[in-house]
Amino acid sequence: MNIQEYIESGILESYVLGSTTAEEAEVVEQLAQAYPIIQLEIDAIRDSVEEYALKFAKTPPPELKTKVMNALLELEEIQNVNTPPQTATPETNLVSFTPESKKSSFSFGYAASWVLLAMSVLANWFLYNNWQKSEDKVVALESQTQILASSERALKASYQENINILLNPETKRVQLGGQKPAPEAQAVVYWNSATQEVYLSSVKLPLAPEGKQYQLWAIVDGKPVDAGLLDNPETFEKMKSLGNAQAFAISLEAKGGSTTEAGPKGEIFVLGNV
Structure with a gap:
């Protein structure tokens, strides 16, 4: 088998x-x-x-429960009325098909049919109710699928854009190494002098204390220029555009950062030459 x-x-x-x-x-x-x-x-x-x-x-409607219970009570009453008292005899019990028993069987079947009808209605209501729920779930699922598909397309487009930036021969990769406040810190700047686009990636910095924020600087003609605050330091993040730079650095500033005129006020955590 x-x-x-x-x-x-x-x-x-x-x-x-x-x-x-x-x-x-x-x-x-x-x-x-x-x-x-x-x-x-x-x-x-x-x-x-x-x-x-x-x-x-799910709890069925109260009126349906009442119908079922009434049918069961009617069935029990018919059985009580039509069932003669039983006496124990040594003889083998035989089923007698008399007119009265046929009538009883007919009444019994009539009551039973009501029970079956009520149960059928209950089953159909149950199935319809769950079918409606399933339909709603299908619609919701289709909507979620469309949203996910749209998000996936947008994510792929973003990834493709990032890849195109990295593969562009005009894009320079600048490795920023850790300084005295955090020797293990690092970051990578991708800078395209033709398009003036600046991207920050692979950032590994200590968690900024409460009320503090990291800021990227470009060293242009020997002077620091604000290149933007770090909002998502672990992601591939676009910073402020720059047409010229000899180096890049990241400092820890008060929340909101500093200005180009004031320059970095906090310590430099990473630094790298172009």
Whole structure:
């Protein structure tokens, strides 16, 4: 017997849902005892069904519950009225199909049909309600997918732009090394003298204290020029454009930075020549 084929046949799902015949259920139980993998699969299916039921469980309308309960009470009353008292006899019990029993069976079936109808309405309402929820989830998921796709396209475009900048032969890479306040600090400046674009990357600096902020400087004709404050020092960040520079440096300034006229007021953490 191929156990995997038996598991994939769907019989275990039918068994868990109670739709197998008595003979089929008996076979499933025997095989579950003989093959632990089948029992594990049954347990997994039960857990999935229970998880699904708990996830989508919702209280049915009160009027539907009332109809079901009334039908059950009517069924119980019919059984009580039409069931004669039983007396224990040594004789074998036989089912007698008298006109009265037929009438009782008809009434019993009538009441049972009401129960089945009510349960059917409940099931249909349950399925429709969850279908509506699924539709809403699909719409929300499609919207999220579109947003993610748009974000992905924008991110790819940004990456491509960064790559183009780095591959441009006019772009110079300037390595900034750590100074006395932080010997292990470093950063990299990418500067294109033709387009005057300046980018900062690979920044490794100590965490700025409260009320402080790092600032990039370009040394132009021997004087420091403000090249911008560092907002996201670990990313590839575009700074202020510069047409000429002999060196770059980063200092730790008060929040908001300093000006070109005032120059750096704080200590220089990294420095590098072009």
